[in-house]
Amino acid sequence: MKITDVRACQPVTAKSPDDWRTTVGQILVAVDTDAGLTGYGVGGGGFAGIHVVRTVLRDLLLGRNPAEIATLWREMYDSTLAFGQKGLVVMAISGIDLALWDLHGKAEGVPVYDLLGGAEHRRMPTYITVWDNNALRQVVDDGYRGFKLHMECLADLSVSVDEFAPVIVDQLKTSREIIGPETALMGDAWMKWDMPQTQAVIEGVGKSGLVMEWLEEPLPVDDEAGYAQLVEESPIPIAGGEHEYTVAGFQHLVEKKLHTVLQPDVCWCGGLTELVRIYEMAAEHGVRVCPHRGSEIWSLHAMAALDPEPLAESGRHWMDWVGGQPPIVDGFIEVEDRLGLGIVLDESSLVTMTTPIYDDWRRA
């Protein structure tokens, strides 16, 4: 079997949030073959990612055997090393890599989890991310095994630490009251806090006797000294990694003890090839992996096959153009016995974005 085309587009969805995901958004990648099979994957990087897919990566893949995924991954990474390594180039590679795994499963006539050694878990517990406590009240009875409060917009970052921290702690206390004492509670600061703010929140959480499963990305991702200090002194586990790339990047996080919970996003971190390596590396070091948006079909097969204690985060519901996504029922998600990743896509009905970015650059 040989690769005959590598295509990419940015699907339009009415429900997508007005943020970076749409300006540098999720891209759909299709890998076609001379056997008539097409594999699908999702990556990132918006139009810039599409450009990388349709130029340097497509040139490299045409005529190649799609089953040689590890070799092709290495060649894609090496050929973009000078301008890639992290960020949107690796997001673009992620989409192709997922499409190659989907294709491999379809060609072998098995679900991808069988290619990874078989599903240890078919039915997995999930948690949901919400942006405020009103939203939390609406889903609290839906059976989720955990709830994550996204705290990015819950307090004014410009006020003093003494004013800031109690606002956040009060919000977390309210979340705990809503969900009760038993269910896991997480908080996500989306890289918005500084060290004094983070320390004050952790201290406030401790004083109020709140139990938290983890605190996610409190500091900017490149504040390595800050994360090392937090992991050392925080009684709350420190989570992160949705903005990290490749197993090499995650190995660095582990060796420098910057996070206690790793959250790779399979559509961004280098694809399934890298997620598998991250699971293997983390297992060697005894570190927990809890993939970002893990209940999406792209991560689900790796979680089913490789995760000793899966907890799948709710998916991006606005990506409603991905068919075949298993539903979350009573807080659980079940990976289905379908070929490849189990995606169903109707290309003819897909509406895609067009771009003016290649228009004449000269002033009118």
Ligand SMILES: [Mg+2]
């Ligand atoms: Mg997060």
